[in-house]
Amino acid sequence: MPTTLRVIVDQLIAPVPGAIGRYGQALTRALIETAPAGCAVEGIVSSSLPADYDRVLAALPGLAGLYKSSLARRELAAAWQFGVTTSPGGGMIHAPSLFAPLRRHDRTVPGEQVVVTVHDVLAWTHPGSLTTTSVAWQKAMLKRARRHADAVVVPTHALAERLASIVDLGDRVRVIGTAPRPGLVVPADxxxxxxxxxxxxxxxxxxxxxxxxxxxxxxxxxxxxxxxxxxxxxxxxxxxxxxxxxxxxxxxxxxxxxxxxxxxxxxxxxxxxxxxxxxxxxxxxxxxxxxxxxxxxxxxxxxxxxxxxxxxxxxxxxxxxxxxxxxxxxxxxxxxxxxxxxxxxxxxxxxxxxxxxxxxxxxxxxxxxxxxxxxxxxx
Missing domain, CATH: 3.40.50.2000 (Glycogen Phosphorylase B;)
Known part of the structure; x- marks a missing residue:
């Protein structure tokens, strides 16, 4: 049995994938390409249309599988916010945002881990730039991350310092940078x-x-x-x-x-x-x-x-x-x-x-x- 890293790729099928969608796609592609021997990468998405699943698989060639939640994106976001569902099961889960199944789990069990990513702290520093719903959701999910995340990834040390002033995550913060989006090349035309x-x-x-x-x-x-x-x-x-x-x-x-x-x-x-x-x-x-x-x-x-x-x-x-x-x-x-x-x-x-x-x-x-x-x- 290969060791499987399950990445939440739901942002790829969001109405507007945005920066997090680009980040998630680029990182997941690289995770597939750099998977160590005996390791594989699977995706996790909310319940959606078959065409959406096909789009994810086409965007991420080499994906070993796709876990499809029984809940649509909005319902899944609410469920994960309040921790009322155990889907999508255990194993190693990596989330390119705070959208993740953050719940109590036995950290003594090898391979049971959830890692989330924080890209900014606008909900605290510039709440007026977001909707009130988004502010409330991000604050709630960061609280859950403080309790249940095994690690929190941020793109810069500067953001790590800002995050530390908001929530105590101890030594669980890891700085892993970004890179240019794939395909950022001037074409012949x-x-x-x-x-x-x-x-x-x-x-x-x-x-x-x-x-x-x-x-x-x-x-x-x-x-x-x-x-x-x-x-x-x-x-x-x-x-x-x-x-x-x-x-x-x-x-x-x-x-x-x-x-x-x-x-x-x-x-x-x-x-x-x-x-x-x-x-x-x-x-x-x-x-x-x-x-x-x-x-x-x-x-x-x-x-x-x-x-x-x-x-x-x-x-x-x-x-x-x-x-x-x-x-x-x-x-x-x-x-x-x-x-x-x-x-x-x-x-x-x-x-x-x-x-x-x-x-x-x-x-x-x-x-x-x-x-x-x-x-x-x-x-």
Whole structure:
């Protein structure tokens, strides 16, 4: 009988898989590829349509099996929140989020273990960025993790420190980093994709929404300052946040609406085209749990300007140009200076491109998967 690691892959069939879905798929693929001799990987999903199961199996070639819960996703989330079900049984379970069957189990029995992953602590630090239901669920699941998880994975040491200020997990926290999403490569028809997306000849690119924490508004205010080169901005994200609209916010900041373009890439290749064609990638977020977006920009040789959010500082390791957020006014001015320097100083942009490319080599899904296998072996 092979030793089986069962990974919760339900996010792959969620209406919007999002970042956790991408993370789960990439990590699970790498776990399959790096499985030690005599080990196998199975998936766990909620009750869904046969087409959803087929999609999971197609996305994860080599998966040894798929456990299908009798409960649909919403019901399963509620059941696991209150610990009222024992499905999907015991064994080694790895969850790429807090969505996991956290319950009392005998830790003296070899192979009986549950490991969960925490990607951020927004439910505590920025609850307004989430729905009240999501905040309540995340807080409840972290309480269950404190009682029942054998280990908790986080992507950065910075997040581990934030998490420690919220809940005492003792020595159960493990830092295992992320990597660029699979397929993040500019295809042969990259020029055609750029034309289809309406990308300008030169531009800055930023990922996120107008939510204050993401810093996109700060960047727009920076670009609207006198003396800053009038370069277009491509926003990878939605055009609206609540009642705010990107074009209106840009004009209020002194940036002509025509200079701002919102795009939603259809996949990794389209995102690669957007990133690779940029003069610089800007990550102005005030607070993040990981730095995956920086890693992806680094991997394509794009000069990176980023805030001094602790996770960004850790991931970049001086490969990007850090801009202090600060506690008061002045962030927009500092962003403006950084953007101007990268645009006008070719040697600086070239140095950032090279250092970022080198830094990207430190992040690989196979390495992350091997650390996960080692974690479960240690448990």
């Amino acid at each position: 990259g020029d055609a994709i750029a034309l289809e997306l309406g990308l300008p000849a030169e531009y800055l690119v930023v990922e996120g929404s107008l939510e204050p924490r993401k810093g996109v508004v700060d960047l727009l205010q920076a670009l609207g300052r006198p003396g800053v080169p009038e370069i277009p901005l491509v926003v990878v994200g939605p055009e609206s946040y609540g009642e705010q609209h990107l074009a209106a916010v840009a004009e209020e900041a002194g940036v002509a609406a025509a200079r701002v373009h919102a795009v939603v890439p259809a996949g990794a290749e389209q995102l690669a085209v957007v990133l690779a064609g940029a003069t610089a990638f800007v990550a102005p977020s005030h607070d993040e749990g990981d730095g995956t977006e920086l890693i992806e920009a680094f991997s394509l040789g794009v000069p990176v300007i980023h805030s001094d959010a602790p996770a960004y500082i850790e991931v970049a390791a001086d490969a990007g140009l850090a801009v202090p957020v600060g506690g008061g006014r002045g962030y927009g001015e500092r962003l403006a200076a950084a953007v101007t320097a990268v645009i006008e100083q070719r040697h600086l942009a070239e140095r950032l491109s090279v250092s970022g490319g080198d830094r990207a080599n430190a992040f690989d899904w196979r390495d992350s998967a091997e650390l996960v296998w080692q974690l479960h072996a240690d448990l």
